[in-house]
Amino acid sequence: MFSRIYSEDIDIVKMFINECKECLEDLKKDMLKLEVNSEDIDLLSHLFRRTQKIKRESSFVGLSGIVRLTYEVECILKAIKDKRVAVDTELIDGVLLYIDFLDTYTTGLLERLMKLDSNVDSRLYLEYEDQQDEKQLVATLRQAYESCEIRDDENSKDQKEIIEDQNLEVLQSEVFNKGLTGGIKDQFLYESMENFDKIEHDLLVRLDVNDDDQVAISEICRIMHSTKASAGIYLATVPHQSQEQLALKKFSEVVHTFENLLDLIRDKKVPFDHDLIDLSFLVVDYLKSFINSFFSEEFLNLQNNDILDGIKEHISQIQSTSQDALSKAASTQLKLEKVDEVKSKSSINQSIRVNQEKIDKMMNMVSELFIAKNSFTYISTKLNLEYAVPAISKEMKHFEEYLNSISEELQNAIMSIRMVEIKTVFQRMPRVVRDIAQSTGKKMELRLEGEDTELDKTIIEQIGDPLVHLIRNAADHGIELPHVRLSKGKPEIGRIVLRAYSNSKYVFIEIEDDGKGIDAEELKEKAIEKGFITRAEAERMTRSQLLNLIFLPGFSTAKQITEISGRGVGMDIVKSNIVSINGNIKIESEVDQGTKMIIQLPLSLAVTRDLISRGLIVEAANETYIIPLKYIVGSVKINRSNIHKYDDKCFMHLRGDIIRIEWLSKVFMSGERDVGKEELNVVILSNGVENFAIVVDKLKNEQEFVVKTLDGHLASIPGISGSTLLGNGQVVLIVNPIDLLQLM
Known part of the structure; x- marks a missing residue:
């Protein structure tokens, strides 16, 4: 063979x-x-x-x-x-x-x-x-x-x-070949960067002094030839039609065209004039931008055709004119303007690789700046109320506003550095769907939308596995076999859509299929059968709550366990992974119409650094807490008589809906409810799926705060996501509303 x-x-x-x-x-x-x-x-x-x-x-x-x-x-x-x-x-x-x-x-x-x-x-x-x-x-x-x-x-x-x-x-062996495939990428990248540095800092400098240095020209030719060959071998190892392959093809095209120009210059003894020097520097900068994008695996939009056009224009001039005419034509103002235009456009794509730890350290310093800024607010208020010096208090207030503006700009600038396109995760999914289609005999297609949506790099790294699991479930358990789909009047080929889009301070990722959907009644019966809930509890649950049963640990509706398994196996792990990055997931599904999984993620996340956010300061049982504003739907005052008790749980009416309500002091300290007040301060919260309410003693002010993560045993306190330092030096706990509902 x-x-x-x-x-x-x-x-x-x-x-x-x-x-x-x-x-x-x-x-x-x-x-x-x-x-x-x-x-x-x-x-x-x-x-x-x-x-x-x-x-x-x-x-x-x-x-x-x-x-x-x-x-x-x-x-x-x-x-x-x-x-x-x-x-x-x-x-x-x-x-x-x-x-x-x-x-x-x-x-x-x-x-x-x-x-x-x-x-x-x-x-x-x-x-x-x-x-x-x-x-x-x-x-x-x-x-x-x-x-x-x-x-x-x-x-x-x-x-x-x-x-x-x-x-x-x-x-x-297969192991040897896999190791070899991984090694060729690193070898290609490091050798290319080293060679391009040599061209930039040595060979082109020599040619700028002596435009007839044939040794330098030949060395650049050799480097470009070697780089082109190495890129070809690397190209053979990357997935077909992947973003990496497309970038490599563009890279190889530029290298090959530039090599042709160099060969022509060498063969026709054309002087390496200043225009060629300028163009060569642009080409090297352009190719180094490619290499940097391969290092970071953040494939940027490097389709700058002006570079390629500039090379081809020089080739055309050399081929169609004599050496003397070429020297004259190359020095015209039109050519200089062309090179300047290419240089201007190319400079946009230049980048620098920075260790992530340095960015994290910068973010930590910004968080400390926000804490210092909050101190100005506290001191300004104290000067006005306690020391009766409103003039100084006013000046300090102006300085605080100025400091706040600088802090926000600095935070946004640093956060933008951490943002990468989600396509680096999405590009893994077509292979997953293809493999499942081949192993199950199903016909399906995957459509990707919103690949240019940006997320924090830390979130990108952690969302990959949950997405793979959800795509597997959609393909294996959602999409039906071709003959089943035809019998239901559906197209033979199943459709899965993976889309991402941003909205306000969140990014949403949707995994939608047109498969058989999830039967809420089947979930209810399975949950009762396994003892997760009683029949009485099940009858009181809404359709949305029934669908969320799928996230219970150990819950599954799969008829049999396979390597791919069915929708439900490990969904509790999927949810916990998403929640761990301050995200949320909900389900929309109709029988025989399909299922949509909607993941809500914050634009930015702090795992190795402090997270700057904004929250509402509240007081309960003489303890101060902060509730992040992103979970707050609103705040209201209600009369105690509007709270009703059923099955040892409290409920209230809110705009025609019945929602759970509990005292924050009881959730955290199991204390008795305050019976001395008839009018209660209530904060309406949402975990992304449903609304609920908590009663607090006082509603104080809104304030920006820095999340300080808790370590050791304190890190596992339910309902608490961390702590922060107020402007007066007081340490307060930050409420985690996603966990709060489970404690009520």
């Missing part, structure tokens, strides 16, 4: 051929040097690197025969290094025979590539058709190896063969 390629992969194989021929040339020269000086360790190391590169790139394009042959040569080189064989003419001849064999094969392969029709679904078999040639070459290499082997004892050969067989097995 031969490896084969299709016409769209021709460029990748051509890059492999070019890299292979370059390595073979080096191998041929170095093997002849090795025949003279077999003790040269540096020479042996260089030979190793070349053979490993051939083996690695052959593996990427599926040439297992070349991998096997190259492995035999590696064994010989290692034996020379370990002084287990003596270098003689027969050994060198064997390796040279391998070099000639590969050179002949790659030349023939290139000729066949040129004949491949790119307009039809053409296929090309990469392996050599006569496997006998490979076997004969392997036999020759092993015979040369054995004839030069220095035997210590009778068993050394057998032991060596066992070790080599084990090494070959490792080489061909």
